[in-house]
Amino acid sequence: MKIDTASFLSFAGKTVLVTGSSRNLGLTIAAAFVEAGARVILHGSEANLKTAHAQLIETYAEAELMLSSFDLGDPSAIEAAFDELESKGWMPDVLVNNAAHLGLGDSGFLEQSPDFFREVLEVNLFGAFRCAQLTAQWLQTKGGGAIVNISSLAGHQGIYGRSAYNISKAALDGMTRAMAQELSSFGIRVNSLILGYVWTERWNHLADGVEARRRKNVPSAAPSSQEEIARTVLFLASDSAPTLVGSQVLLDGGMGIQQLPRDIGV
Numbered sequence: 001m002k003i004d005t006a007s008f009l010s011f012a013g014k015t016v017l018v019t020g021s022s023r024n025l026g027l028t029i030a031a032a033f034v035e036a037g038a039r040v041i042l043h044g045s046e047a048n049l050k051t052a053h054a055q056l057i058e059t060y061a062e063a064e065l066m067l068s069s070f071d072l073g074d075p076s077a078i079e080a081a082f083d084e085l086e087s088k089g090w091m092p093d094v095l096v097n098n099a100a101h102l103g104l105g106d107s108g109f110l111e112q113s114p115d116f117f118r119e120v121l122e123v124n125l126f127g128a129f130r131c132a133q134l135t136a137q138w139l140q141t142k143g144g145g146a147i148v149n150i151s152s153l154a155g156h157q158g159i160y161g162r163s164a165y166n167i168s169k170a171a172l173d174g175m176t177r178a179m180a181q182e183l184s185s186f187g188i189r190v191n192s193l194i195l196g197y198v199w200t201e202r203w204n205h206l207a208d209g210v211e212a213r214r215r216k217n218v219p220s221a222a223p224s225s226q227e228e229i230a231r232t233v234l235f236l237a238s239d240s241a242p243t244l245v246g247s248q249v250l251l252d253g254g255m256g257i258q259q260l261p262r263d264i265g266v
């Protein structure tokens, strides 16, 4: 019996769109797809895209990259961007809905303005929905592909004072299930990754004591690295597990399985 484990994460010949890949986690996910041989569409604000492009080309001189800057809060901008991808032959085989409005600011449930609430939902839910719908309509004609939604433990166990973000991620998880159910018969697999603490450059600027407190909150005593998240996204997007449909993989250092952090456990 022979099982091919060497090539199962190859994305040669595939086109991948990672939303919010102009920096941080999205850029690391994009880099992993480049490493795996894909053509990658980088997405985010124009200024950050230039830097992201330069960073990737420094390591992967031969990388096939396309830059796409559209506001996820603007449905007509999303449609125009997908029209451009189609006309240039860059429609994605794989979509990673990674971009997010983090919902920071005056976002307590009682204080937030309806406009702020709508803004967060526009980006995290409606933007993700429209990108997924346009991608899936294309993939249906091609015979299949994969969509990975990047979610957060905040959708299950809310972060105090971030209700718009919490609600948007809970809704995104519902969307993952609905999409997976309706799209799998077309060969389009939809899965999601639910993240807890993720190491980003913001960890370099935390107030004294905050990092230590965060580490005590998780059984792994460490945030997830962007590289391990990127590897997991590649697995979810690959053809190696064709019946992995609608799964919501918890990659959170064990934060979600504990009743209370061990320091204050009963």
Ligand SMILES: NC(=O)c1ccc[n+]([C@@H]2O[C@H](COP(=O)([O-])OP(=O)(O)OC[C@H]3O[C@@H](n4cnc5c(N)ncnc54)[C@H](OP(=O)(O)O)[C@@H]3O)[C@@H](O)[C@H]2O)c1
Pocket (backbone or CB within 6 Å): 019, 020, 021, 022, 023, 024, 025, 026, 043, 044, 045, 046, 048, 049, 070, 071, 072, 073, 097, 098, 099, 100, 101, 102, 123, 150, 151, 152, 153, 195, 196, 197, 198, 199, 200
């Ligand atoms: N970091 C964490 O601890 C953590 C924890 C759990 C889940 N997550 C999830 O992981 C994902 C990535 O998080 P991150 O920390 O890397 O986020 P981040 O640093 O805030 O980056 C967000 C990305 O999304 C883009 N973006 C935001 N709003 C946009 C809009 N309206 N239109 C187009 N692009 C927009 C940004 O582009 P520009 O900056 O170029 O405008 C940027 O590339 C998110 O889905 C987040 O919810 C993160």
